[in-house]
Amino acid sequence: MARPIRSVLACLAALLVLAGAACASTTPPAAETQQGWTFVDDRGETVTAPEVPQRIVAHTSSAGALWDLGIKAVGTFGPLSPVDGKPNPQSGNVDPAAVTNLGEEYGQADIEKLASLAPDLIVYGTWSPEAELTDEEKKMAEIAPMVKINHGKGAMLDKTIARYAELAASLGADLGSPEISQDKAAFESASNRLRDWATSKPDVRIAAVALDPQMMYIAVPKDNADLAYYASLGLDLVEPENPNNGEFWEYLSWENADKYALDVIMWDTRSQASKPEQIIKDKPSFAKLPAVEAGQLVRWDYVSPPSYKLQSVILNKLADELAPTGKLTREPKGCCGRPGS
Structure with a gap:
C-alpha cells in the first residue's frame, strides 16, 4: 500500500506545480508592474528612471535642501565656496569636500565633467516653472533626467520645502526620522x-x-x-x-x-x-x-x-x-x- 500512496502524492504535487505555472502565465510578475522610479516635478513633467536614482547632481540650493533630508549629491553646480570663512548661504550644509562642483557661475556648468559623474538624476530649482529650458539645462537633460522644484513665481517657502521632502522620500529618505521631525518642529x-x-x-x-x-x-x-x-x-x-x-x-x-x-x-x-x-x-x-x-x-x-x-x-x-x-x-x-x- 505504501507505493500507491507515494504515487498519488507525486501526481498531486505535479498537478499543483502545473496549476501554479498556469496562474503565473496569466498574471504579470510584481517586479514588472512595480519597476522603475517616477516623480512629477513643478513643471508638471513626469520624470522617470529605470530604478531609484542613486547618483544625484543638483544646483547648490537644491543640493542643500536634499542634504538636510539625508540625500547627498555626488555633484553640484552653483555657488559653493565659503563666504567670509563661513559656509556659502546658497549651499547651506553641503560639504564642499564631499561633492564635485561643476562651476560656481550661473550658466557655466562643466557639461563634460557632469557626464563623467554618470548621474542618475539632476535636480534644479526654478523661479519660472513655465519657462523653457535654457541651453545649459537642455545639455544637462541629455545626460540624465531632470527634476525642477519651484522656488519662485507662485511658490511659498513651506510648500517648496515640502516638495523637496516628497522628492527626498521618493529617493529613500525617512521623513519620520527623529532628526527630520525635530527640524520640522523647529521650522x-x-x-x-x-x-x-x-x-x-x-x-x-x-x-x-x-x-x-x-x-x-x-x-x-x-x-x-x-x-x-x-x-x-x-x-x-x-x-x-x-x-x-x-x-x-x-x-x-x-x-x-x-x-x-x-x-x-x-x-x-x-x-x-x-x-x-x-x-x-x-x-x-x-x-x-x-x-x-x-x-x-x-x-x-x-x-x-x-x-x-x-x-x-x-x-x-x-x-x-x-x-x-x-x-x-x-x-x-x-x-x-x-x-x-
Missing part, C-alpha cells in the same frame, strides 16, 4: 516667532533688496518663495510698482533710491551682491535713507536651500534682527503705497 516654531513679531509691529514697512554699484533692486515678494512666506506670516513687504518685464525686481537708479518709504531694508547676502557698508560709503542717497540712518538693516539669505533645518535657523536670525526695529517713516507724496502713520 514651525521659528515661523511662529516671525508671525508674533509681525503681529506686534504691523506698520513696519520692509523691502528686500539687492545692492549694486549701478542701482538698487527691489524684490517682488510673490515671485520669491521665501518672501511670499514672510508676507503670509504678516510682514509688510513692499510690492514694487514697476518690476522689470513685470517680474522679480524693480530697478531703481541711486537717484531714486528713496522712491519707497522704508523702515527696514533686507539686503541680499549673495556674494555677487554689494554689501551695505560699501554702498553706504559710495552712495549718499542710500546712506541718507531713514532705515539706513537708523541701522535697521537685516540679512536676506536669498536663494538659500529650502529645508526645515536651514530655514529654521534663517527665520530665527531674522526674528532676532527684526526685534529691535520699529516704524520710522511716512509715505512720500505721490507714492501709491499704504499711508504712513
Whole structure:
C-alpha cells in the first residue's frame, strides 16, 4: 500500500506545480508592474528612471535642501565656496569636500565633467516653472533626467520645502526620522516667532533688496518663495510698482533710491551682491535713507536651500534682527503705497 500512496502524492504535487505555472502565465510578475522610479516635478513633467536614482547632481540650493533630508549629491553646480570663512548661504550644509562642483557661475556648468559623474538624476530649482529650458539645462537633460522644484513665481517657502521632502522620500529618505521631525518642529516654531513679531509691529514697512554699484533692486515678494512666506506670516513687504518685464525686481537708479518709504531694508547676502557698508560709503542717497540712518538693516539669505533645518535657523536670525526695529517713516507724496502713520 505504501507505493500507491507515494504515487498519488507525486501526481498531486505535479498537478499543483502545473496549476501554479498556469496562474503565473496569466498574471504579470510584481517586479514588472512595480519597476522603475517616477516623480512629477513643478513643471508638471513626469520624470522617470529605470530604478531609484542613486547618483544625484543638483544646483547648490537644491543640493542643500536634499542634504538636510539625508540625500547627498555626488555633484553640484552653483555657488559653493565659503563666504567670509563661513559656509556659502546658497549651499547651506553641503560639504564642499564631499561633492564635485561643476562651476560656481550661473550658466557655466562643466557639461563634460557632469557626464563623467554618470548621474542618475539632476535636480534644479526654478523661479519660472513655465519657462523653457535654457541651453545649459537642455545639455544637462541629455545626460540624465531632470527634476525642477519651484522656488519662485507662485511658490511659498513651506510648500517648496515640502516638495523637496516628497522628492527626498521618493529617493529613500525617512521623513519620520527623529532628526527630520525635530527640524520640522523647529521650522514651525521659528515661523511662529516671525508671525508674533509681525503681529506686534504691523506698520513696519520692509523691502528686500539687492545692492549694486549701478542701482538698487527691489524684490517682488510673490515671485520669491521665501518672501511670499514672510508676507503670509504678516510682514509688510513692499510690492514694487514697476518690476522689470513685470517680474522679480524693480530697478531703481541711486537717484531714486528713496522712491519707497522704508523702515527696514533686507539686503541680499549673495556674494555677487554689494554689501551695505560699501554702498553706504559710495552712495549718499542710500546712506541718507531713514532705515539706513537708523541701522535697521537685516540679512536676506536669498536663494538659500529650502529645508526645515536651514530655514529654521534663517527665520530665527531674522526674528532676532527684526526685534529691535520699529516704524520710522511716512509715505512720500505721490507714492501709491499704504499711508504712513
